[in-house]
Amino acid sequence: MKNFGFNIHKSLALDLDNIDRSLFLKLADLEPDIYKCIGCGSCTSSCTAGSFTTLSFRQIILFIERGDSNKSIEMAKKCMLCGKCTLICPRCINTRNILRTLININTTVK
Numbered sequence: 001m002k003n004f005g006f007n008i009h010k011s012l013a014l015d016l017d018n019i020d021r022s023l024f025l026k027l028a029d030l031e032p033d034i035y036k037c038i039g040c041g042s043c044t045s046s047c048t049a050g051s052f053t054t055l056s057f058r059q060i061i062l063f064i065e066r067g068d069s070n071k072s073i074e075m076a077k078k079c080m081l082c083g084k085c086t087l088i089c090p091r092c093i094n095t096r097n098i099l100r101t102l103i104n105i106n107t108t109v110k
């Protein structure tokens with residue numbers, strides 16, 4: 001194939017019928033507030049640990065919704081549970097509690 005100087009990435013479209021949503025459903029069962037997230041990113045922009053790591057609560061939710069359980073849990077482990085994101089969230093979501101629950105699910109369900 002001719003080299004045009006760029007690559008075509010494979011489609012990022014989600015096949016919602018074929019992704020593993022078990023973690024999302026389990027977490028939503030325990031923390032129904034995650035349905036209220038509008039993805040505004042205020043939590044991420046205010047995150048204390050986000051200044052030093054790749055931690056992003058907004059991205060954690062996206063990973064879980066997309067079935068990327070391992071990525072979401074690995075990212076959640078970087079949280080130091082300071083609770084700043086909870087104070088900032090315009091939807092009054094207890095983000096800190098969601099992170100705690102997510103880490104607990106990971107340690108109790110193997």
Ligand code: SF4
Pocket residue numbers: 036037038039040041042043044057058088089090091092093095
């Ligand atoms: S601040 Fe709240 S609504 Fe906005 S992305 Fe974070 S959790 Fe979702």
Ligand code: SF4
Pocket residue numbers: 043046047048049050055057078079080081082083084085086095096099
């Ligand atoms: S509780 Fe975790 S995700 Fe929220 S601001 Fe603090 S370090 Fe960031």
